[in-house]
Amino acid sequence: MKIKKAVIAVAGYGTRFLPATKVVPKELLSIVDKPVIQYLVEECAASGIEDVIFVVREGTQSIADHFDSTRGLEMHLAENRKEALLARVRAISQLANFALVRQTSRLPYGNGSPILAARRFIGNEPFAYLFGDDLVLSETPCVRQLTRLFEEHGPAAVVAAQDVPRAEINRYGAIALKPGREPLELESVVEKPEPERAPSTLAQLGRFVLSPRVVELLLEAKVGPGEELYLTPAIHQLSKTERVLVHAIEGTWHTTGDPLRFMKANVEYMLRHPEYGADFAAHLRELAQSELLKR
16 A cells, blocks of 8 residues: 555654744754755655645644745745745645644643544554654655555554664664564564663664554553653554564664754755855864864
8 A cells, every 4th residue: 555644743842942942843943944844744745645744732833834835925036036946935835735733632742642633634544654853864765765665565564763872772762673584573662761771772763654553552552641652662562463664764864852963963964955065064174173173
C-alpha cells in the first residue's frame, strides 16, 4: 500500500527556547531561510505524501497560516516584479493538502498523543509520523526511505534509527535488533535508558511509518493522571506479536529541540546553502582565528 498521509507533531510548548517561543511556535523558527516545519513538509512532499495533518496546541494557528496562501504578500511581490520570491511563496501552499488538529487537554502529554488526536484523519491506513523538531539531511528524503521499506516488505511499522554516542542515548529510545535479520528487525526498544543499561547506541529518531495497529495500542494504553503517553512502549509491544523493521537512515539527523542543537543544524544547513554557504564558510574560518573561539 502506498503511504499518502503524514502526521506531524507540533503540539509542544518549546520551553527550552523561551522567551523566543512565547508567541512563535518553535517549529516556525528558521533554519537559514525556512522554518523547521517547512523542511519536514517538503520532505513529505518529495516522498509522495499528499495529505499532511498538523497536530497543534492552542496558540499555534500560525503554523497553518504559513502553509496558506497570502494574497497581500503575493500582490506586493508581483507589483515589485520579484518573480523568484513570488514563486517560492506560492509553492509553499501547493506542497500538500493540509489539515489542522488540536491536541486537547483531555489527551495526556507525550509523543503518542498526537497520533490519537489525528486518528479520525488517519482512518484505517498506514501513515508516516514525524516529530516536528527532527531534521534529516539526505540525498533520498528520509520519509521516502521508510515508505519504500514499508511498501516492499509490508511490516506493522518501520522505525528510523541512527547511532549516537553512548553518553547521549539517554535522550532517545534505544533499540535492540533481532540477530541475523535482513532487513533489520526490532527486538525491543526502551525509552531514555541510562547509558550503561542501554541495549545499544542505535537511537530511534522522529521518523516512522506506522500501521493502524499502533493507534489501537495507544488507545489501549493505561496512562495515569500526570503520566505521559509515549509511542515507544506501543512500538515495543507491537514488536512482540508483529514484524517491526528498523531502518538505519542514509543521511544526517539533526534534533532542533534545544538552542545548542538548533544552532548546530543552522550551521550545517547554512554551509550547504548555494547562495550563502561559501561566504559563511569564510566567516567561520575568520572566527577560528579570533579570540572568540580560543576560550
